[in-house]
Amino acid sequence: MPADGSHPTASTAQEPVGELVQRATQQLSQLVRDEMRLAQAEMSEKGKRFGKGGGLFGGAGLMGVLTLQALAATAIAALSLVLDVWAAALIVTGVLACVTAVMAALGKQQIDRASPPKPERTVRSVKADVAEIKEKAQR
Missing domain, CATH: 1.20.5 (Single alpha-helices involved in coiled-coils or other helix-helix interfaces)
Structure with missing residues (x-):
């Protein structure tokens, strides 16, 4: 007041x-x-x-x-101190080729694990949720 x-x-x-x-x-x-x-x-x-x-x-x-x-x-x-230069270059090239092949195989393996690029577990989970909701709605 x-x-x-x-x-x-x-x-x-x-x-x-x-x-x-x-x-x-x-x-x-x-x-x-x-x-x-x-x-x-x-x-x-x-x-x-x-x-x-x-x-x-x-x-x-x-x-x-x-x-x-x-x-x-x-x-x-x-x-090349112990071999001909061509032999030394061939050996180093062979080692690098082997490392390249191993890295490529490991990379392909990782990509295969990631394919297809969609969240499969989440899609399955959402489908299960939708099915459960539909089932409860029909009761």
Whole structure:
């Protein structure tokens, strides 16, 4: 009850609440917009970092290939001290071919395990759920 002893009317009691609700709605809208801008800026920064990281990984992969080529040349040079150069190169090439074949077989095995590219267990589970729901709906 106000200090002057009068009773507040419904309109005066509702006005401040309405203003508070309106202000809260505006502040919430502004907060959501600010958070969206912050998220956008953060994702943009992360995207740039992912791009740089991907480029650096690509460069590292290229350097790795060059390193392996240098290692192969070193192995050929070392073997050529006791064998003819052609024999040393043939031995190193044979070893690299064997490593390649093993890696290809292991990679194919992993891909075969992943095929077909659909969540088979989940599909079976969903089908079972649907069947159970249909069964219960028919009762």
